[in-house]
Amino acid sequence: MLNSKNKDTLVVTFSHLQERFRRFALRILPNEEDAEDALQEAFCKLWPHHDSIHSPKEAEALMMTTVRNVCIDSWRKQQRYPTVALDPDRDGGTTESIDQRLEIDETYETIEQIIQSKLSPIQQEILRRKEFEGDDYDRIASDLHMQPTAVRVQLSRARKIIRELYRKMEEKGR
Structure with a gap:
């Protein structure tokens, strides 16, 4: 008991x-x-x-x-018996080849260089907040003391600059 x-x-x-x-x-x-x-x-x-x-x-x-x-x-x-954490890029069974992954990484690096060197600080801020943080135009405009249409124009110009410079770099073969 x-x-x-x-x-x-x-x-x-x-x-x-x-x-x-x-x-x-x-x-x-x-x-x-x-x-x-x-x-x-x-x-x-x-x-x-x-x-x-x-x-x-x-x-x-x-x-x-x-x-x-x-x-x-x-x-x-x-x-x-040490263990190693899983690396999703290595162990995730992705279908991308190493060459594809390197090409994608190079593309991101190129675009990042264009953003850092060719866009104004305000364009960089708007692009970062819209694309990476998902903020809407009204919130960005309010925080930056701008009109929403001005934010849209700056974002459009930033995207155009990135697109044109990237195409030029691709045509030259980098």
Whole structure:
């Protein structure tokens, strides 16, 4: 028969001090998920021995020791068998060839150079906010103290400059 008082002592102690145990685990392990896993594993290791735990202080001490040991074991395992994060460009199974990817990267670099060297600061700001941040004309106009039509004109001119200079560079073969 399970000793209900001892079982409750372990559960209540763990519940009350879970955040403290998690912070402790994070000092040893590199991320949240690993720390949470260590806490669960520590609790599971202590659960079969709940009938031998007689006080909250004893439960706290055992839990802290078990969390520490589980964290150290996990850290050592990670050192022995390091993992590498997935690189979506490398591991994602994209259908682009390396040549296509390089060509796209070169195109972006060329366009970025045109933007930086040939557009006025106001055109750069409008282009960035419209194309990359998705702001609407009224918001951009309000923030830049301009009329919405003036924003549209500046954006149109910026796009035209980029398009013409890019075409010229393509014709020259860069």
